[in-house]
Amino acid sequence: MLELRPGCECCDRDLPPESTEARICSFECTFCASCAESKLGGICPNCGGELVPRPRRSAAKLAKNPPVAQRTFKPLGCAKTA
Numbered sequence: 001m002l003e004l005r006p007g008c009e010c011c012d013r014d015l016p017p018e019s020t021e022a023r024i025c026s027f028e029c030t031f032c033a034s035c036a037e038s039k040l041g042g043i044c045p046n047c048g049g050e051l052v053p054r055p056r057r058s059a060a061k062l063a064k065n066p067p068v069a070q071r072t073f074k075p076l077g078c079a080k081t082a
C-alpha cells in the first residue's frame, strides 16, 4: 500500500492526503510540487527516480487506511541539487 506521508521532505510543508500538490517517487519519497519542479527538476534526490503526482485516496479508504503520521524531513538531501 502506498504510504501517504504528511509533508514535503525538502521544505516540510504540509501535504494532506487530499492535496494535489504532492509528488512522489516509486519509493514513496514525498515532496511538494514547488520543490519537485523548482529544486529537484522532477527527479527524486534520494533514489534518482521520477517524481509524479501522488494519487489521492478516497475518504472511505482513508478511514481504514490512514496516512502515516511520521514526518520525513531531509533538507540536506535537497540542498545538493540546489
Ligand SMILES: [Zn+2]
Residues within 6 Å of the ligand: 008, 009, 010, 011, 012, 013, 031, 032, 033, 034, 035, 036
Ligand atoms: Zn517542498
Ligand SMILES: [Zn+2]
Residues within 6 Å of the ligand: 025, 026, 027, 028, 029, 044, 045, 046, 047, 048, 049
Ligand atoms: Zn525516491
